[in-house]
Amino acid sequence: MNITAAYTDLYQITMAQVYFGTKPDGRAVFDYYFRHNPFKSGYSIFAGLKDVLDILETLEFSSSDISYLEQKGFESDFLEYLKNFRFKGNIYSSKEGDVVFPNRPILQVEANIIEAQIIETLLLNILNFQTLIATKASRIKFSAKDGILLDMGLRRAHATGGYYASRAAAIGGFDSTSNVKAAEDYDIPSTGTMAHSFIQSYDEELQAFRDFAKMRPENCVFLIDTYNTLKSGLPNAITVAKEMEKRGDRLLGVRLDSGDLAYLSKKTRAILDDANLSYVKIVASNQLDEYVIKSLKEQGASIDIFGVGTNLVTGKPDAALDGVYKLAEYNDTPRIKLSENIIKISLPFKKQVYRMVDDNGMFYGADAIALFSEGNVTLMEHPFDTTKSLELNSFKHEPLLELVMKNGKRVLPSRSVTEISKYSQSRLKQLPNEYKRFQNPHIYKIGLSSTLKKERDTLINKHKF
């Protein structure tokens, strides 16, 4: 499956046809934002921007898309329009890898309303998922501290979604991936040695290790739990490690993939050290996530490298980020969507978001949303609680949304996964640790400029029943 403009929901095309017939030149501003951090996290890591921009630069309907839509009964003048469809709008976005928060625009699309509508689904599809996984990865990194992190989730990923999961995991702080295709296309370090089947294909585990060590002496890691970790796998690994030493090679590590990882890793470490193999690292895998790793660390597990799969690439337990795409402006007039649920009321107008940074370069814990051309915000108000406001004069105002695409073309060079990951780490350093803890993290404040709040309230009153 190649992504074409038909990678969308049918209602986008249905609406597009009505726009085409009634107001083909309408200009829209849409906000992309999410309502809750996933995993009860205190922050999220924004990811997926590069893929969205790459796709938008060349997006079109294929001839089979057009035939399909013709069968669906769309009319010929509209199909003619779709044949020539290109995204020619502007996109203002947060930087990929940045620390972001709920209920403020992460990205804004400013385009012809037909174009903005047709791209909605793919934009949500890519950004929601990669942001989910980058956030998960970042939390796992927070737990693992200086432990090395390997993504090995492709087999349980959501089909080809696993390709994007590996990219997002690298952005969130993973050191390498098992996913060859993602490693190749996104220039992510890749690693991988052996599965149980390799050992099972031999009559003797020892011979399996010997063959492997001879053919692949570099970065050699033995999986030691096929039959019995401490009675078979580890002694055999030590035997072969000693044989490798005689050839001038060094065993990189042994991998534990079952049993109690705290107990087994400590035992394994002691046995390896006794055998003068303190350079041999211990890799652990098996249903790891940020909580299991934290608990293993607390129990003094001796693990150098963590292999994380399913829980990472599927973003368990949340499995989705609740990102939405809401109309904020149409033909220069502000637009709003009401809801009985106050958090679901959308924000009108094209906007800018400012992050407050203190004198030490640390995030103060507040992003202020203002009208696009309003400039710095002196007083930030709570979106609904009229008793709450915050003076912002003493902070540096860092504008977060920058023009990344103009008239359908990128205006900033695309960054590598490594650069984005480094940027993400540097931004996380600016975020105080109380936003990073797992239990009831501190709540980062999002507020509105007084002007935006007043204008929004006027619109609410206009539509209120």
Next chain:
Amino acid sequence: MNITAAYTDLYQITMAQVYFGTKPDGRAVFDYYFRHNPFKSGYSIFAGLKDVLDILETLEFSSSDISYLEQKGFESDFLEYLKNFRFKGNIYSSKEGDVVFPNRPILQVEANIIEAQIIETLLLNILNFQTLIATKASRIKFSAKDGILLDMGLRRAHATGGYYASRAAAIGGFDSTSNVKAAEDYDIPSTGTMAHSFIQSYDEELQAFRDFAKMRPENCVFLIDTYNTLKSGLPNAITVAKEMEKRGDRLLGVRLDSGDLAYLSKKTRAILDDANLSYVKIVASNQLDEYVIKSLKEQGASIDIFGVGTNLVTGKPDAALDGVYKLAEYNDTPRIKLSENIIKISLPFKKQVYRMVDDNGMFYGADAIALFSEGNVTLMEHPFDTTKSLELNSFKHEPLLELVMKNGKRVLPSRSVTEISKYSQSRLKQLPNEYKRFQNPHIYKIGLSSTLKKERDTLINKHKF
């Protein structure tokens, strides 16, 4: 991203290199199976086979894959082998859409060990995910009874995994999808009308409905909760429905996307009926899953059509099926993987699975696993509990694994999603309802023939410490 043979874990290629250098002609039999039904379900629906076979028939390494692996340090004779890599093995499989259960082979691969290893990741990646989603869809259908089911999950799906999610949802019983690309490629009915943004782009909701009804009079559904469902959306929908009647058109439905769906649907039904619009259907969406739909039904909600998104396409809350791929035979000798956890001990040998069907054509609740050429099983034994066995003479034995690919080529014609979905429904009718309930469903029995059990136990003893 196109799926090539590099859509795999790096360790498959590393192992392949060692096999290539030491035993390039080894023949392997691998079992694909899972250990637990997802969602605490009493059954699963097998899906994804067609995609796996399609991919395998043409799978190869691209030239950029080869360059990448060259950079990774793989040697030139092995790279030469990879350039000519094709999957030329045999596959025995359960029928796609069948009702399947944990801890019995769903599919077996019989191939050169290098080929069998390289395809492992993609096979797991596609089958695990589609089986997860088809199972979820089937449970939602069980709740919704004769309600129509729409998949509208693409925006929150795991990137391009959403394409396969829509296919699996259709197999599990969904009637249509919002996903244009999946509908086009897999010939699934597609539907979609309007989003909130469409209404917001107008100064007045009424005008939005009017424009839409004129341009799209067929299958017209108004979204009525943008400002206020009962005070604005519904009255405006009724006004336009009456205007449509004068032109000889009929409003298909109204959609509720927020608020209490039981309360609002009953109110809406009554108001529509009072307006002589009893033909107008009610569509409901907003975080639905099998439990919410069951509860809405129990409370007498008046909903004709359910739109289900995130919970369906992400397979929440499980987000993954725990399917594995285990070596069962190598060069005609049986192979086993042990574990401290008894459920993780693999089954040796190439095998057949028989389903017991009673005189009424209903599933008795037992699948028996036997050696491949053993034939009918007269006595089925519990895999580990020696006190439990079952006489099977009185049942019809239905063999479940059929040869679907021989020497890398399909030997059975591929079936459409509609055919697979119908087959799945017919198989579910054969499954007694006690396996379908959500709370503690009856446990379907999986057992071994006496011969298989004896041979397996011999192997366990051989490797025991």
